[in-house]
Amino acid sequence: MRRGPSVWYEFIGAEGFHQMKSPIAGGNGRAAPLYTQRGLRLPDRIVELFDLGCGSHRRACLFLVVLCLVALLPGFFSIPPVDRDGARFALISRHMVETGDLTETRLGWEAKRTRALGLHWFQAAVVKAADLVGVPDAHTRIWLYRLPSLAAAIGAVLLTYWAALAFIHRRAAVLAASLLASSVALGVGGRLAVPEVFLLGSVAAMMGALGRLYLAERRSGPAGNWDQSPHEARLALAFWAALAFGLFTKGLMTPLYLLLPLAALLAMDRSALFLRRARSYPGLGLLVLVAGGWFLLRRYAPPETQDEFVMRTLLGQVAGAYRGFTGLPGIYTLLFFALFWPAAPLAALAAPIVWKARRIGSVRFLLAWVVPAWLLFELLPTKVPAYVAPTLPAIAILIGVAVERGALALGNMRLTRVLWLWPLIGAVIAVAALLGMAVFDRTTSVLAWPLLLVGFFALVVAAGSVRDYGIEKSALVAIAGMLVSGFGVMQLVLPNIESFWMAPRVVAAAAREPCGAEAGDIEVGIAGFNEPSLALLLPDAPRFLDGAGAADFLKAGGGCRVVFVERRQEPRFARRAEAIGLRIQRGADLRGFDYNSLREVRLAPYRRG
Structure with missing residues (x-):
């Protein structure tokens, strides 16, 4: 520990060093810094609002909640379902509500059930509650499925603030949480019906608890007689509970963000004594309960009924989940400036200072949180931007450390062009x-x-x-x-x-079809556009088909049926329609852009002639 403070002394000078406070600090906020009187008045009002939010822990939490709402609510209700994963998760949850089967996570012809159940249960509960209180067409309203993600995003920001208090004072902790709250990554995750924000909050809680236990062990000196304090017992329980919650909502990705930092800390410290402070039999029991319950539900769930099987398989081949893209090492570093904007330039500014201070215990722990996971995902050939999101709270806290120590203000101004x-x-x-x-x-x-x-x-x-x-x-x-x-x-x-939102336009076109009262509800088939958003928005599930199957579907219909055929499937549709003697009428084309495959889409509606 002796070499740590000298690093900060080297970067910020004697005056700044004597004015700084320990990074292993409690929750008391620091006094507001002095600002020049030059410049616009609006920036001063922004700082005054921030000062007000830093006055106490209660005000800090309220400030962060309001900031999250201001950042996340624009577009929350108005953006249609986003393909693929957001619409897929919502569609699975809708099927849970409609069938009452809370263990089925397959769509269409999928064979395996491998997803964690937590997010689906939260979404199903919200939609069911909305239906009970009289929200019209609750099953097709995407914003209801997004509410759990919004709550999880706010929770992730508050947990980042709590985790940051283990390393910095209140003011810098609020700044770190604000950087996360305003980031593009959280803005995307909080507006989609996906579990990534649950993982983000779980990792922040898990590492915040473990960081406090790690720093307590470093302060305790050489190993000797040791008894776990009540405060440490609560932290240990929070640690295991966060791990269990991550397993419940995201699945087997969660332990990876724990094992990699642990391996790095063990390699650097050559000691695992801090893990004894994480002992919690209730917490371990909770983890076993969640993991065992998930296994039992997957293996011994009630068998699928014939009606449920028919309902699922008739849907057809739904577009698969997002699997990432192939890229060379370094792609995540480039994407970081978009994912963590506007905080990314501050991270670039702080990086050399933080690396020089890596021997300080708090900085070492935060780097262990970030670096191993980042290196692993850079080396893997498949790139999924969401994989690095759980490291963003640690990066935000490292920025807070550098800002609080004065290192950015006094030691690194030559790099401010990056801003x-x-x-x-x-x-x-x-x-x-x-x-x-x-x-x-x-x-x-x-x-x-x-x-x-x-x-x-x-x-x-x-x-x-x-x-x-x-x-x-x-x-x-x-x-x-x-x-x-x-x-x-x-x-x-x-x-x-x-043009980006084809599914709402297809649903509107289907609703305009002239069906008589005796024909019943309209049945929709679609060939060449099998995105789950369409199945989510339609009152009744569509049939995802190929061109020939679309002609057979239209021929067999005795009621009101319409098929939408993508231009690449039209030759097969026309040949099959001619072969079976189907007379057809064509409506006005729907043109748009498929942002998943980066191609133009043209859907033509057909009905029986």
Whole structure:
């Protein structure tokens, strides 16, 4: 431990070193720093609001909850179901509500049930409750399936704040949690019906508890007689409970984010004594209960009934879950600047300082949280951006450590040019959104332009005034700029790019079909576009078919049926229709863009002639 403080002394100088506080600190907030009187008044108001939020733990939690809502609610209700994983998870949960089978996680012709059940149960409970209180068409409203993810995102931010208090004071902990709350990664996860935000919160809670136990062991000195205190027993229980919750909601990926840091700490410290403080028989029992219950439900669940089997298999071949992409090592590092924007430039600024301070216990633990997982995923050929998301709380806390110590302000100002990535990446996101609307729909959003310009101006001010404002104030201004421009993109631009959202247009076209009262509900078949969002939005499940199967489906229908045939399936559809003597009528084409396969889509509706 002797070499640790000298590292900070080297970077921030004598005056800054004597003014700093220990990184292994409690929860008392630090006094607000002094700011120059130059510049706009609005940044000062932003800092005053932040100061108010840092006044106590209760205010800090309230501030972070409000920040999460401001960041996540734009687009939460208006963005249609996103293919693939978000719509797939919601569709599975819808089937649970409709069938009452809480163990079936397959769609269509899938053979294996391997997904964790937690998210589906939460979603099914929300949808069932909404149906009971009278929400119309609750089964098809995607925002109901997103509510558990929104709650999990808020929980992940609050747990990051709690974890950060093991290493830094309250003010820096609020800053670290705010960086996570405003990040693109959390914004995407909190708006989708996916379990990644549950994993993020579980890892933050698990590592926050383990970090406190690790630092307590380092402070205790040489090994000797030791008894677990009541506080440590509660931390150990929280550690095991977080691991169990991660298994319940995400599955077998969760232990990986524990085993890799443990292996790194054991290799660096050559000691595992800190693990004795994590002993908790109730916590271990909870873990065994969750893991055993999952195994038993998977192996000995009630057999699928004939009606459930028919309902599932008639759906057909639903598009598979997102499996990532193939890339060379280094892809995650490039993606990091988009995933953790606007905090990513601060991480780049802090990286050399943090690495120099790696011998300090708190920094060592946080680096063990980040580096092994990051290196592993960089080396794997398949890249899934969500895999590195559980390391973001640790990166945010490391930024908080560097800001609190004054190392960024005094020791690394020569690298502040990297902060110009704030307006650069912000401009790329805004231009990409507006350009997509112009190219695909040949229109624009007049209301979004002022917000995007104001947000861009705030990012320019944050980057250009860092020497006057300081890192903390500039970061807060950048977060505010991100929130303003994010509202414009997520609420006013993205939901209104109709070409991206084929499923709602198909559902609307099916609803316009002229069916007589005696024909009953319309039956929909579709060939060449098998995205789960369509099955989620339709009142009754569609049939995902090929071109020939679509013709047979239309021929066999005695009631009101319509098929939507993608242009690549039209030759097979036409040949089969001619072979079976099917007379058909064609409606107006629906043109759009499939963002999963990056290709244009044209669906033609057909009905019997």
